[in-house]
Amino acid sequence: NAGVTQTPKFRILKIGQSMTLQCTQDMNHNYMYWYRQDPGMGLKLIYYSVGAGITDKGEVPNGYNVSRSTTEDFPLRLELAAPSQTSVYFCASSPLGESPLHFGNGTRLTVT
Amino acid sequence: RKEVEQDPGPFNVPEGATVAFNCTYSNSASQSFFWYRQDCRKEPKLLMSVYSSGNEDGRFTAQLNRASQYISLLIRDSKLSDSATYLCVVRTGGGNKLTFGTGTQLKVEL
Secondary structure (H helix, E strand, C coil): CCCEEEECCEEEECCCCCEEEEEEECCCCCEEEEEEECCCCCCEEEEEEEECCEEEECCCCCCEEECCCCCCECCEEECCCCHHHCEEEEEEEECCCCCCCEECCCEEEEEC | CCCEEECCCCEEEECCCCEEEEEEECCCCCCEEEEEEECCCCCCEEEEEECCCCEEECCEEEEEECCCCEEEEEECCCCHHHCEEEEEEEECCCCCCEEECCCEEEEEEC
């Protein structure tokens, strides 16, 4: 099993550009999450999903969108990139709501 | 007050030492507690869950004090490979919404 796979690993965007961070998991987990981690800060939840077709906002959703058309995939969309979105983005999954999270390797995004 | 607070460190300890980290949480309704480990520029990985009665996994011992709203992690016989950032994580409410502390950095030295 590959676990949780994120692509790309690194990306540099210009202000105003858009991009999609990809996340896929092969563990048949129902729950999937997107977090961002800024230096010296704890991970902040952007969006999460409890199953295909169901998504909900986390703590810091502004500037992002998600979709969950399949159990496996949970892409994160940035429509108009801003410098404040420079961060490391982690996708995670869990089988149940109370289960520990399995994280992907992260995507390092720089917006200049 | 932050929901989850940790001393950022760094804690610099010699190999073989015992080191303890504390973490406080503000929401008395918090239900589940975890310690995650994060190596530099890598993803967090679950180290251990924290149970009400306390629990041990090899050299690692976790304790929960609900009355004082803190959890602790004790590492005995520190190894160089224990060098990492340790994240205190608290679950409050449904939907598995976890709140992460900013982490405590541990450096184990020869």
